Amino acid sequence: MPRLSAITPSGPATLGNYLGAIRRWAREGRPGDLYFVSDLHGMTTPYHPQRLRARSREMLALLVAAGIEPEQVFVQSDLLPQLGPLTWVLECSCSFGEAARMTQFKEKSAARELAATPVRVGLFTYPVLMAADILLQGADEVPVGDDQAQHVELARALARRFNGAYGEAFVVPEAVTPPAAARVRDLSDPSRKMDKSARDSAGVLFVMDDPDLLARKVRRAVTDGLGRLEYRPDEQPGLANLLEILAACTGQPVRAVAAGFSAYGEVKKAVTEAVIDELRPLRERMRGLLEDTTELDRIRKRGAMVATDRGAHRLATALRLAGVG
Missing domain, CATH: 3.40.50.620 (HUPs)
Incomplete structure (x- = not known):
């Protein structure tokens, strides 16, 4: 079929x-x-x-x-x-x-x-x-x-x-x-999906973004002031989005990745590393084909x-x- x-x-x-x-x-x-x-x-x-x-x-x-x-x-x-x-x-x-x-x-x-x-x-x-x-x-x-x-x-x-x-x-x-x-949402506004045609790209991670730009965008990602490191999409959509991205990049269940952190900064650092590692070989192969x-x-x-x-x-x-x- x-x-x-x-x-x-x-x-x-x-x-x-x-x-x-x-x-x-x-x-x-x-x-x-x-x-x-x-x-x-x-x-x-x-x-x-x-x-x-x-x-x-x-x-x-x-x-x-x-x-x-x-x-x-x-x-x-x-x-x-x-x-x-x-x-x-x-x-x-x-x-x-x-x-x-x-x-x-x-x-x-x-x-x-x-x-x-x-x-x-x-x-x-x-x-x-x-x-x-x-x-x-x-x-x-x-x-x-x-x-x-x-x-x-x-x-x-x-x-x-x-x-x-x-x-x-x-x-x-x-x-x-x-x-x-993966249900990837905009890092600046997790109420909307990560859209390739978005007018404001501050919360959009593009495949061809260089690692430094990816890191800056993740650091600025919206979270919340609750201070609770749990996967609760309805109550903490910004944090949930980061955890879902991390789970998708690492192949782990989303609730399992949430259990390994004690601060939002740690989550963002882990997400940055995972996204960079996931996209690096893809970006290199794309560049080779485009050249x-x-x-x-x-x-x-x-x-x-x-x-x-x-x-x-x-x-x-x-x-x-x-x-x-």
Whole structure:
């Protein structure tokens, strides 16, 4: 049962991206699984083209550096010749009401309107593009968090509708909840997740941050004045976040790591050391790939060929059944 997962280059990769998803993909991935950089999804809000291109390469390097097999990774825009026609076919199977009900669109468009900035049509239609990503590759399972589960449901509805109206072309995917992973929160505000596109990066640990910067950010992490070294996420979210990061980096149960300290400063020192040790080899492998542009280009081209070959028959079938192929 092949799986498909993606990461959007909306900002530099964070410790949360790595511990919460990418490291798990590398450890638990199976033959036939695919992982991609969803750079087209990064165009739904204002962006800088050169920065998008650079971050896409950085994300690709990260996936490979993390240990994912090179032939299992690709960049979404390299499949534009396939995704373009398939997205149009699916848009012609999707109702306006279905697209308008997407919670992410409603939330993000409301924020745009509040800020008096234009809402892009791509923000409205990108769940259909996401459906094309999934259906093109014939993924049986799509591991997603709660914020993306609705989009997988749309992909399921469109696959069933097309298959029923025109003939069998698509696998109907299942949204699956990944195994519990690190829940990394912003060090400055533990009420929000560690976000790669956050405007204030003071509480965000980026994978490519140097050790001194990582140390400064951890030292400034919000804790509390209770003085109790216990794992209590509801009452002490800042401390709990630090303990969860330490547990994820060291592979120990979170309540076990909490028992070994007598002061908040000790916790921060241990977290700093663990994060630096966790990210150092990853950062070195990423730098090597980013400096070896020939090798990274080769990996990218190979991944695009694998994904293109895998989706070719499915796209041809869908276009023929839709009456345009």
